[in-house]
Structure formats: C-alpha cells, structure tokens
C-alpha cells in the first residue's frame with residue numbers, strides 16, 4: 001500500500017495530489033496482467049483505458065441516468081422498490097447512514113432490469129435495453145480484469161475469479177449515484193477557510209469482488225491510504241476506475257486490500273457515478289486458490305458463502321469493517 005509522501009501534500013487542503021495508475025488494456029497481455037497485480041498490491045484502485053466498453057453504450061446509459069435524476073422527486077419516488085433496490089434519496093442501507101446523494105440500485109439480472117424499468121422510465125423498453133447493454137459490456141470488462149489478475153498471480157485456474165461473475169445466478173448489482181451541487185460548509189467564519197465539501201457517500205469499502213466505476217467529469221471520489229490520508233481521484237470519463245472489494249481481499253488471502261473510499265459533493269456541478277459491483281451467486285463459497293496459502297502465509301479468513309457475508313455486511317453501518325468478523329481468530333458468531 002502507498003504511504004503519504006510529504007512532498008505530495010497540498011497543505012491548505014491536507015490532501016494528496018498523486019495519480020492512480022492508468023493501465024492501457026490494449027498492451028501486451030503479460031505486461032498488462034503484471035501492471036494490474038502491481039496496482040492492486042500498491043493501491044487497491046486503478047484506472048483502465050482502451051477497456052473495450054463501446055462509447056455509445058456508455059453514452060446511452062449516462063443519458064438514461066441523467067434523465068431519471070432530472071425528474072421531479074415525486075416521479076422518482078415511484079421507483080422506490082423493495083429495499084435495497086430501486087430509488088433512494090439520502091438514506092444509504094438499513095442502519096441509518098445518510099449522505100447528500102440520490103441513487104438507483106438495480107440487480108443486474110436481465111429480467112429484473114426489464115421489470116424494474118416499468119417504474120423507472122416512461123420508455124421502459126429503451127431504459128431496459130440501455131441498462132442491459134451497459135451491464136453486459138461492463139461484466140465482460142470485469143471478467144477480463146479478473147482473468148488478467150489470476151494470470152498475474154500465477155494461479156493455474158485462470159477463470160477462478162471470473163467464473164463467479166459469469167454464473168447466471170451471480171448477485172452483481174449496478175448503482176447510479178447522483179450528487180447534486182452543494183455549497184461548501186463554512187465552520188468558523190473567522191479562523192478556518194470555507195473548504196469543506198459535504199459528504200455524498202460516506203467512507204466505506206465495497207463488499208463484493210470488484211467494482212467498476214465511472215463518473216462524469218466532476219470530481220468527488222477519494223480513496224484512503226493506509227496512513228489515513230485521503231487522495232482525490234481525478235475524474236476521467238475516458239477511463240473506468242476499478243477497485244478491489246472485500247471478497248477479493250478474502251480470495252487473495254489478504255494480499256490485495258479492499259480500500260476505503262468516499263464521495264464528496266461538488267459546490268457547483270452535479271456529479272453522476274455509475275458503479276457495477278461484481279458479485280458471485282449467493283451460495284458461492286468464498287475460497288482462496290491453494291497457491292496463495294503457505295506455511296508462512298496461513299489462511300487469514302474462515303470459509304464463508306457470499307450470502308453469509310452479505311447478511312453480515314447489510315447488518316452493519318456503511319463505515320464498519322466486515323471482513324474482521326470472518327478472520328480465523330475471530331470467535332464472533334456471524335452466520
């Protein structure tokens with residue numbers, strides 16, 4: 001993991017101005033797989049370009065997202081479905097977390113998208129086809145990245161991770177977040193500068209295997225380094241931002257870390273992000289490839305299913321750490 005270097009500090013904001021690695025997926029395969037492993041080792045976050053997701057598919061999805069969030073609140077509320085799916089505003093999860101965000105959370109199953117579209121759009125067929133095309137393309141990207149990761153880790157079973165996402169019963173989800181512009185907070189007129197953006201989506205790690213995120217050209221995403229410093233991620237609509245989730249941390253026996261991140265609002269401009277959370281089927285057992293366990297690196301986590309992990313995750317607050325409950329030495333009852 002990266003440690004904050006004082007030379008990178010912007011003193012007035014106490015933020016670091018370092019850039020995440022951007023990996024060109026059109027490069028030579030073994031070089032690309034090594035770079036991805038390096039980025040996961042060092043940051044847990046990286047960007048990808050030449051990712052193969054067609055521009056028109058992204059543009060259609062973004063248009064549907066912006067159209068939806070531009071509707072009057074009463075209209076959007078019609079898409080409030082069984083929690084956690086559907087439209088949500090300010091409330092995140094079941095445990096009282098809040099933020100300056102509104103969102104649409106959908107299961108990625110094609111039939112489910114088609115059904116949900118009826119309450120989301122006045123042109124459900126169009127909405128459904130845009131979302132399904134985006135999900136399919138981003139799922140392919142997630143699978144390719146997971147295969148490259150397995151290759152870079154020298155795991156002989158190259159589809160050990162991607163198989164879980166390709167499964168028809170995969171529990172992957174898609175989330176569209178909209179952060180309306182929010183004037184900055186001024187805490188103390190006389191002493192401190194007015195430089196505090198409001199929290200849109202509070203500090204957390206993503207519970208799934210891998211997250212593939214993109215946003216419009218408005219900044220807001222920040223990631224936490226292991227010394228507690230926050231690093232803003234420069235928005236770049238030409239790339240996808242990829243991050244390790246809790247399950248990938250478990251499946252690499254703690255080698256890759258599911259890095260905590262948060263999203264702040266912008267003072268002047270609307271920000272929209274679209275996140276694909278790649279997850280296995282509920283009954284999938286989360287195991288570590290045998291090559292990643294040795295007498296010097298004994299298994300860190302107890303075996304568990306995604307359903308068990310998800311149940312534990314959704315019973316916790318947004319910022320709580322969940323993997324700790326599944327560590328070998330933890331005696332707490334989690335099932």
Ligand SMILES: C=C1C[C@]23C[C@@]1(O)CC[C@H]2[C@@]12CC[C@H](O)[C@@](C)(C(=O)O1)[C@H]2[C@@H]3C(=O)O
Nearest residue numbers: 084092093094097206313314315316317318
């Ligand atoms: C407070 C919560 C919201 C969340 C479920 C949880 O109990 C803890 C994890 C949260 C998170 C973060 C990443 C994704 O945005 C999300 C959909 C997920 O799978 O885990 C959210 C959950 C949510 O918003 O329901």
Ligand SMILES: O=C(O)CCC(=O)C(=O)O
Nearest residue numbers: 175177201221263273275
């Ligand atoms: O909006 C963002 O950039 C981050 C959103 C996020 O972390 C999430 O939806 O889990």
Ligand SMILES: [Fe+2]
Nearest residue numbers: 204205206261
């Ligand atoms: Fe997240």
